[in-house]
Structures are given as C-alpha cells and as structure tokens.
Amino acid sequence: MTVQATRHIQISLTVNGYRSTTTVDARTLLVHHLREHERLTGTHIGCDTSNCGACTVLLDGRSVKSCTVLAVQADGAEITTIEGLSGPYDGFTAVQEGFRQCHGLQCGYCTPGMVMAATSLLTDHPDPTEEEIRLGIEGNMCRCTGYQMIVESVRWAVEHPEPGRGG
Amino acid sequence: MSLVGARVLRKEDPRLLTGGGTFVDDLAPARCTFATFVGSTEAHATITSIDVRLALAMPGVIGVWTAADLVDHPDLPGGFPGLERPVLARNTVRFVGEPVAVVVAEDRYIAADAAAAVDIRYEPLPVVTSTEEATSPDAPVLFPRHGSNIATVVPMLDDLERDLQRCDQRASLHLVNQRCAAVPIETMACLADWTTEGLTLWATFQAPHHLRNYLAAWLDVPQTQCRVIAPDVGGGFGSKIVWYPELFLAPLLSRRIRRPVKFSQTRSEAMVQMAHGRDQVHDLDVGFDRDGTIKALRFVITQNLGAYPDPTGLGLAVLTSWMAAGCYRIPKVSTSFRTVVTNTTPVAAYRGAGRPEAAYSIERIVDLVARRTGLDPAEVRRKNFIPPGAFPYETHNEPVVYDSGDFPQALAECLRLLRYDERRAEQATRRGDPGASLLGIGLSCWLEIAGFGPNGSLEGFGHLASWESAQVRIQPDGSAIVFVGSSPHGQGHETTFAQIASDELGISYDRIQVRFGDTATVLQGVGTMGSRGVPTSGSAVKRSSANVLLKAKKIAAHLLEASEHDLDVADDAFFVRGTPGKNVSWGDVAWASFQPLRLPPELQAGSLEDRLYQESPNFSYPSGAYGCVVSIDRDTGEVTIEDMVLVDDCGTVINPLLAEGQVHGGVAQGIAQALFEGVQYTAGTGQPVTGSLLDYLVPTAPDLPNYTAGRITTLCPNNPLGAKGIGESGAVGAPAAVVNAIVDALAPFGVEHVDMPVTPEKIWRILEEHR
Numbered sequence: 001m002t003v004q005a006t007r008h009i010q011i012s013l014t015v016n017g018y019r020s021t022t023t024v025d026a027r028t029l030l031v032h033h034l035r036e037h038e039r040l041t042g043t044h045i046g047c048d049t050s051n052c053g054a055c056t057v058l059l060d061g062r063s064v065k066s067c068t069v070l071a072v073q074a075d076g077a078e079i080t081t082i083e084g085l086s087g088p089y090d091g092f093t094a095v096q097e098g099f100r101q102c103h104g105l106q107c108g109y110c111t112p113g114m115v116m117a118a119t120s121l122l123t124d125h126p127d128p129t130e131e132e133i134r135l136g137i138e139g140n141m142c143r144c145t146g147y148q149m150i151v152e153s154v155r156w157a158v159e160h161p162e163p164g165r166g167g
Numbered sequence: 168m169s170l171v172g173a174r175v176l177r178k179e180d181p182r183l184l185t186g187g188g189t190f191v192d193d194l195a196p197a198r199c200t201f202a203t204f205v206g207s208t209e210a211h212a213t214i215t216s217i218d219v220r221l222a223l224a225m226p227g228v229i230g231v232w233t234a235a236d237l238v239d240h241p242d243l244p245g246g247f248p249g250l251e252r253p254v255l256a257r258n259t260v261r262f263v264g265e266p267v268a269v270v271v272a273e274d275r276y277i278a279a280d281a282a283a284a285v286d287i288r289y290e291p292l293p294v295v296t297s298t299e300e301a302t303s304p305d306a307p308v309l310f311p312r313h314g315s316n317i318a319t320v321v322p323m324l325d326d327l328e329r330d331l332q333r334c335d336q337r338a339s340l341h342l343v344n345q346r347c348a349a350v351p352i353e354t355m356a357c358l359a360d361w362t363t364e365g366l367t368l369w370a371t372f373q374a375p376h377h378l379r380n381y382l383a384a385w386l387d388v389p390q391t392q393c394r395v396i397a398p399d400v401g402g403g404f405g406s407k408i409v410w411y412p413e414l415f416l417a418p419l420l421s422r423r424i425r426r427p428v429k430f431s432q433t434r435s436e437a438m439v440q441m442a443h444g445r446d447q448v449h450d451l452d453v454g455f456d457r458d459g460t461i462k463a464l465r466f467v468i469t470q471n472l473g474a475y476p477d478p479t480g481l482g483l484a485v486l487t488s489w490m491a492a493g494c495y496r497i498p499k500v501s502t503s504f505r506t507v508v509t510n511t512t513p514v515a516a517y518r519g520a521g522r523p524e525a526a527y528s529i530e531r532i533v534d535l536v537a538r539r540t541g542l543d544p545a546e547v548r549r550k551n552f553i554p555p556g557a558f559p560y561e562t563h564n565e566p567v568v569y570d571s572g573d574f575p576q577a578l579a580e581c582l583r584l585l586r587y588d589e590r591r592a593e594q595a596t597r598r599g600d601p602g603a604s605l606l607g608i609g610l611s612c613w614l615e616i617a618g619f620g621p622n623g624s625l626e627g628f629g630h631l632a633s634w635e636s637a638q639v640r641i642q643p644d645g646s647a648i649v650f651v652g653s654s655p656h657g658q659g660h661e662t663t664f665a666q667i668a669s670d671e672l673g674i675s676y677d678r679i680q681v682r683f684g685d686t687a688t689v690l691q692g693v694g695t696m697g698s699r700g701v702p703t704s705g706s707a708v709k710r711s712s713a714n715v716l717l718k719a720k721k722i723a724a725h726l727l728e729a730s731e732h733d734l735d736v737a738d739d740a741f742f743v744r745g746t747p748g749k750n751v752s753w754g755d756v757a758w759a760s761f762q763p764l765r766l767p768p769e770l771q772a773g774s775l776e777d778r779l780y781q782e783s784p785n786f787s788y789p790s791g792a793y794g795c796v797v798s799i800d801r802d803t804g805e806v807t808i809e810d811m812v813l814v815d816d817c818g819t820v821i822n823p824l825l826a827e828g829q830v831h832g833g834v835a836q837g838i839a840q841a842l843f844e845g846v847q848y849t850a851g852t853g854q855p856v857t858g859s860l861l862d863y864l865v866p867t868a869p870d871l872p873n874y875t876a877g878r879i880t881t882l883c884p885n886n887p888l889g890a891k892g893i894g895e896s897g898a899v900g901a902p903a904a905v906v907n908a909i910v911d912a913l914a915p916f917g918v919e920h921v922d923m924p925v926t927p928e929k930i931w932r933i934l935e936e937h938r
Contacts, residue, residue, distance in 0.1 A: 042188070092181075100181070108188050109399075109401025139867070142352070148831055148874055149827075
C-alpha cells in the first residue's frame with residue numbers, strides 16, 4: 001500500500017459574503033474545509049455516502065452536499081452556510097423561524113442541512129405542495145422528528161414570505 | 168397561567184438553527200490529534216500478525232497501538248464473566264468492524280491513510296451470525312473457555328402445556344424481531360484532553376456521569392481527575408449508553424502522547440461499531456376460547472447479543488418477558504429466554520429496548536386469535552383488556568405492577584379517529600374488486616414499562632442508581648439555574664424542565680436556565696434513557712423547586728412582615744393574598760437571600776438552593792392505541808400508509824408540542840422497522856450487507872406518512888407530576904400496527920404472518936403465489 005503524494009492548491013471562496021483565499025490539500029472535501037479551516041462548524045457530517053444531507057450548503061445559490069464536493073471544485077464560488085442566513089424574524093429567515101415555530105428539530109444535528117435544503121427548495125419553488133416539500137428534502141435524513149413537523153415548518157415559511165426570496 | 172401543558176417554543180432552537188450548537192466534532196483545541204481505529208475485516212478469525220511499520224513511517228502519524236500495547240489495562244467494564252470484550256481485539260476477532268489497532272495522526276486524512284496501511288493477517292474461523300446457527304449442536308464456539316455460545320438462560324417454571332390443551336383452540340407463531348441500527352445522525356465521537364489537571368472527555372453520550380464513573384475506574388484515577396462533558400448530542404436512541412472502546416482509548420492515548428485526541432466515527436464505521444438493537448426470535452403459543460378469551464400464553468425468547476454481551480443487551484429479554492402480556496388480562500403467562508453470542512456487532516438498547524419486541528408479539532398474537540375465531544380484532548382486544556378499575560395491576564412477573572391506564576378508552580378514541588367502521592366497509596368493497604389495491608387495517612394496543620426506575624432497576628444494567636437528581640439555585644437577581652443529572656440528546660430538557668420550574672417557583676420561563684451534561688458542574692446524575700426524563704428528572708425539578716419556594720416565602724414574609732402562609736407567588740413576585748398592593752419582587756427576595764442582615768433567623772445566606780435525588784416507588788407504564796391503514800399495490804407489493812392514528816396515554820404532558828414530536832419520531836422508527844430497516848449479514852462469512860446508508864434504508868420524508876395524534880390521560884400515581892414518559896412510545900406501538908394492517912390486507916390469501924421488514928418483494932412473492 002502506498003500513499004499518494006498530496007498536492008496543495010490555492011483556492012479562493014466567498015463564504016457567507018467574505019472572501020477567503022487559502023491553500024488546501026487537493027483531496028480536501030468542501031465540508032472539511034468549511035468546518036476545519038473556515039471554522040464554520042454549523043455544517044455537519046452524518047454519513048460518508050452522500051445520503052444524509054447534514055452537510056448541505058448553498059454553492060452559488062444552489063444546494064449541494066458539501067461532502068460530495070472537493071474544496072478545489074468550489075474555487076471561485078459563493079458558499080452560504082447556516083451561519084450565513086439572516087432574515088426578518090429576530091435575525092432568522094422564515095425557514096429558520098418556521099422550524100422554531102413548528103418544532104421542526106429535536107437534536108438539531110440534521111437541522112442546518114435541512115434548513116439549507118428547504119431554503120434552496122423555496123428559492124426554486126416558492127409555493128410547494130406537501131408532496132413537493134417531501135420530495136424537496138428527500139436528500140436529507142432526520143432521525144428525530146418523523147418529518148411531519150419539518151414539512152409543517154417549511155409550510156410555515158411558505159406562508160410567511162420574505163422580501164427577496166423566490167417568486 | 169400554568170406553563171405545564173403549554174406549547175412553549177424551545178430554548179434550544181436558536182443556537183441549533185444558526186449553526187451555534189456545539190457537537191463534539193466541532194471542538195478543536197490547540198494541538199488536537201485525530202484517532203482512527205482499524206476494524207477487523209473478518210467476522211471470526213485468529214489474528215496471525217499485525218504489521219504497523221508502514222503506517223508508522225507516514226509523515227504526520229504520531230503512533231499506532233494494538234492490544235499488545237495495552238496489556239496493563241483491563242477489558243471493557245460491565246462484561247459477562249468469561250465473555251468480556253477487550254478494548255482492542257486480543258488474538259481473536261469476533262465481528263467485522265471490531266477494533267484491532269488504533270492510529271493517531273495530525274489530522275483525519277492522514278489517520279485514515281495510516282489505518283489503511285496497517286497490515287493485519289487473519290486465520291479465519293467458522294462463523295455464526297444467527298442464534299439458530301450459534302445454538303446448533305456442532306456450532307463453532309466464540310469463547311472456547313465458556314464452552315457454548317449461550318450466555319444466560321432463564322427457564323420456564325411451567326410450560327403451560329396442560330393449560331394450552333384445555334382451551335378451545337390454540338395457535339403458534341414464530342416471529343423474528345429483526346436487528347436494527349439506531350443511526351443517530353451524529354455518529355460516535357469523543358475528544359480527550361489529558362492535562363496536568365487530569366482528563367476532560369467530551370463525548371456524545373446519553374449518560375456522562377455513568378461514563379465518568381466507569382472511565383475513572385478503568386483509567387485508575389480519582390473521579391475528581393476525570394471530567395466528562397456531553398455537549399450537544401446529535402441523537403442517541405440508546406446507542407450512546409454503550410461502553411465503546413474508543414471512549415476508553417482516546418483518554419489513554421491523550422495521556423500517552425500529551426496532546427488532545429479526537430475520534431469521530433465515519434458512518435460506515437458506525438454501522439458496524441455502534442451497538443445494534445432488537446434481534447430477538449420469539450416462539451409463541453396461545454390458548455383461547457371460541458369467544459376470543461385468551462387463557463394462556465407461552466412466550467419463548469432468544470436474544471442475539473452479538474459478539475460480546477453488553478450490560479443492557481443482556482437485559483433486553485428481561486424487559487420483553489416482563490411485558491409479554493401487554494395490556495391484557497391473561498390468566499396464565501409463562502416466559503423464558505436465553506441470550507446467545509454470535510459473530511455480529513454487539514446488541515444493546517435501541518429506542519424501547521425490549522418493549523417494542525414484547526408489544527409487537529402480543530399484538531400479533533391477538534390478531535391471530537381474531538383471525539382464528541373470526542372475530543373483529545377490536546372485539547378481541549376489548550374482551551381481553553385489563554379493565555380500568557383493576558389498577559394497580561399485578562402481572563405474571565412480580566416486579567411489574569401496572570400503575571394506571573384506560574385501554575378501552577384509548578382504543579375507542581383510536582377507532583373513532585380511524586373511522587374504523589367506515590374503513591372496514593371500504594375494505595369489504597375493495598376486496599370484491601380485483602382491480603382495486605388491497606386495503607388493510609391494523610391495530611396496536613400497546614403498553615410499555617418506562618420511567619426507570621425504582622431502586623435497584625437501573626443498577627441491574629450497571630448504573631450507579633435509579634434515581635435522578637436536580638439542583639435549583641436562585642441567582643441574586645431572582646433568576647434561576649436548574650441543574651439536572653439527566654443529559655439530553657434532542658428531548659428538549661432545557662424547555663420542559665424550565666416549564667416545570669417556572670410553574671413551581673413563579674419565576675418567568677425566560678429567567679430560568681437548565682444545565683446538564685458536565686460532571687464537574689452538575690451533581691451526580693444517572694442519564695437519559697428508558698423514557699425517564701419527565702417522570703424522574705422532571706419530578707426532581709418540581710420537588711426541588713418547591714423546596715426552594717418554601718424558603719423564599721419565608722424570606723418574602725420576613726421582608727413584607729406577613730405570614731408566609733398568606734403569600735402567593737406569580738410573575739416573578741410574592742403577593743400577600745387579598746392585599747395585592749403588598750408585594751415584593753423575586754429579585755428583591757433573591758438579593759436579600761444572600762444578605763444575612765435581611766434574613767429571618769432560621770435561614771442562612773445562600774439558602775435559596777436545593778438539591779435532591781428523586782426516587783421512584785415504581786416504574787411508569789405509558790400505553791396507547793395506534794391504528795394504521797395501508798393500501799398495497801397488487802402488481803408491485805408496495806405498501807402505502809394511508810392513515811396512521813396515534814392515541815397516547817403518557818399521563819401528564821408538560822409540553823404537547825414536544826410530546827407530539829417524541830411520538831412522531833418514535834413512530835417513524837417503528838414504521839421504519841416494520842417496512843424498511845434491518846441489519847443483515849451474509850451467512851457463513853458474517854460480512855455486513857448493510858454497512859452504509861446506501862444499503863441500510865433509513866426513511867426520508869417521502870417514505871413516511873402524516874400522523875393523526877390523539878390522547879387520553881390517566882395519571883401516573885408514582886411521581887409528583889403524574890407523568891409516564893413518552894420517548895419510546897412510538898417505537899413500541901408502531902411496528903405491530905403496520906404489520907397487522909399488512910397481514911389484514913393479505914388475509915384473503917390466507918396469510919397469517921409476514922416478518923419485518925415487510926418489503927415489497929416479500930409481499931410481491933406472496934401475491935405471485937396466489938395469482
């Protein structure tokens with residue numbers, strides 16, 4: 001067994017509005033880069049097969065699983081993590097506030113990924129049906145809530161639109 | 168206005184919704200290293216050689232350790248004599264994933280590279296994965312010195328054969344309650360930092376004091392030098408009260424290398440290294456009369472323990488046998504069990520731990536009686552229920568005395584919400600139409616044992632005690648800190664316990680903070696498990712708060728020159744009853760409580776503090792009636808849950824929003840067990856088939872239905888809140904409701920049972936046979 005020589009590459013990201021230029025090991029996953037170099041630990045890791053979605057962030061406005069993107073692939077991109085959300089509900093976005101109002105979280109571990117997936121969903125589909133919501137968060141696992149209250153949380157956000165979100 | 172019973176929003180949410188939570192892997196102290204464990208690739212083998220030279224030579228690798236480096240250290244605590252688990256495999260490996268070596272490196276990437284470079288050679292041994300194989304006469308034995316694969320046997324005193332024969336009819340069922348993985352979305356993680364002051368271990372764990380007690384003993388240090396902190400914990404479901412080797416080795420290695428050592432499991436590691444749950448086989452015999460009266464039940468349990476008996480794993484079958492008769496008055500009940508080791512991941516608690524297994528089997532049996540007698544399943548249940556006037560009800564097992572319940576009322580409410588008669592009529596219509604999907608209706612009138620527990624109960628699982636602690640401390644401004652010994656992992660302790668304390672103290676919710684999860688600052692605790700949070704911990708908070716209020720009233724009375732008996736407290740102030748103008752704020756009372764010159768003579772400075780250990784005279788017994796309607800596609804065998812009605816009785820509800828959330832989550836795991844999940848091994852090799860989330864089907868949002876929640880309330884007489892606990896209810900009640908519905912849908916084909924998970928393939932094969 002041999003070890004591949006590691007190659008370091010300079011990348012430049014805009015993370016939550018701030019420009020960040022660093023050198024990374026070419027094999028570094030975006031999620032590890034965000035957590036360990038940017039120290040944005042709100043983005044979590046729950047699997048190693050891209051199933052759980054706990055690591056969901058927005059890359060140029062679209063939701064991605066940051067365990068499935070290399071940091072170098074994100075070079076030049078704008079990244080939004082859970083720490084980068086802000087809105088009119090005491091600083092929360094309607095999606096965050098919906099989760100609070102409807103008890104859409106328990107242990108909170110899947111929550112940042114779930115909130116980012118829901119945020120992305122509502123950007124694309126401002127008024128989704130229940131089925132569209134369930135399909136829209138299909139890539140995100142929650143082991144605590146049984147999902148109904150998450151669906152209700154997203155509905156809450158739909159019913160409380162924010163300026164600048166979606167149509 | 169009372170906060171107990173109100174849908175109060177959670178205190179936990181703002182930090183968790185903004186990425187402000189602190190989970191173990193979020194911590195990164197200076198000079199932190201990363202540990203990766205090298206797991207066995209064989210299910211049963213002799214280790215012939217371990218070569219770590221290549222791994223050690225890698226830049227960034229700090230060290231590699233094997234069992235040979237740990238000869239001075241004992242096996243993991245709580246083991247079964249003769250079947251103890253070493254922290255790293257010693258000579259023999261007994262399941263795939265069993266840690267054989269550990270690598271510590273500068274970061275997780277290097278550690279993973281080095282772990283892959285550790286060269287371990289094995290001489291394979293014959294493998295057993297099922298209890299059936301493991302107990303066959305010529306089975307290979309995991310622990311040759313023990314002589315067999317059977318760990319414990321509790322035999323039957325009376326096999327009830329004569330009673331069964333005397334009944335009008337009898338029936339048998341052989342059921343498999345399959346192995347499940349808990350899959351908290353946060354896997355096992357810990358961070359050990361051993362400094363000159365001693366050890367601090369951050370661990371994602373349900374019972375930090377429990378871990379501290381055993382860890383300090385294992386490390387042979389005083390508990391004062393062993394601090395365990397459970398920060399935010401990303402789910403547990405029973406899988407985080409287990410003695411994993413990583414929790415013991417990370418501290419040891421931190422001491423050796425004098426740097427912090429972090430371990431954070433990958434999901435693929437977690438699937439084989441975190442304890443699994445369930446894995447029981449039941450052989451059931453029931454005797455009954457033509458009118459549906461059940462007269463005798465024989466309940467034989469075989470528990471797969473996995474490769475090493477876990478203290479909780481050994482107790483699962485005890486709980487199953489205790490709850491064997493469910494909510495029914497059955498004159499003769501006999502149970503027996505044996506526990507068996509196999510070449511699989513160890514089995515321990517998983518949401519419900521022994522009770523889902525019992526509820527599933529008795530509810531399947533009652534449906535079988537209905538089928539054989541031709542009676543409606545609801546009718547058979549009503550005929551056999553323990554009546555509401557029969558509590559406290561002594562069962563077939565002496566420690567088990569049901570506290571309270573109203574099973575007929577719960578069922579009636581469930582049938583009403585289910586529109587039972589209407590759905591039965593619809594079913595009859597659909598059965599006559601070969602083009603229509605199959606409709607099935609399933610009931611589950613479940614009962615569980617919770618609120619752990621009376622003195623001696625948790626001690627049997629290796630815990631220090633069965634009480635739970637609370638400490639209420641008033642700050643000089645009249646705000647309050649409530650410390651609780653139980654440490655949450657999603658339950659919402661910060662919210663529910665603040666509600667309870669607020670009602671008792673008259674201090675507003677926003678001025679109460681609940682703290683837990685740190686052995687250095689929180690008085691001795693037990694932990695969060697067995698649906699004990701509200702009944703035990705919550706009751707401790709209630710009584711401790713009441714004790715503080717008594718003393719606060721003395722101070723307020725002294726300040727107001729009134730009698731303490733004439734005082735009321737509300738909205739952060741004390742009032743003289745009938746003279747609302749005569750009052751003093753909680754803040755003034757609290758301030759005075761620290762000033763000896765302003766205190767009544769019987770009190771000292773700092774008196775507004777109380778601590779207590781809440782003991783329970785008995786367990787609590789949450790119950791409920793769940794109803795499920797499924798439709799089955801005749802061509803594909805796919806099951807759709809059309810309706811899922813959940814009537815719970817958990818006694819007093821502190822926060823309906825959180826209680827409902829607990830039920831939903833438990834039901835989701837119950838439905839998942841019924842339809843989707845099951846840990847599988849390849850027979851003969853013991854290789855896991857479900858080693859990642861690609862192969863182990865954790866449901867996502869489109870896989871699960873909406874739930875219709877209902878509630879009845881009978882109070883628990885055994886604690887001051889009247890609460891029974893709610894955390895495990897859903898997982899206990901749901902599997903039988905779903906499987907009963909599926910078997911009901913398949914009744915026209917003569918199907919009397921299908922084992923879980925009831926996959927489309929299993930149903931399709933049944934339908935194919937009848938086409």
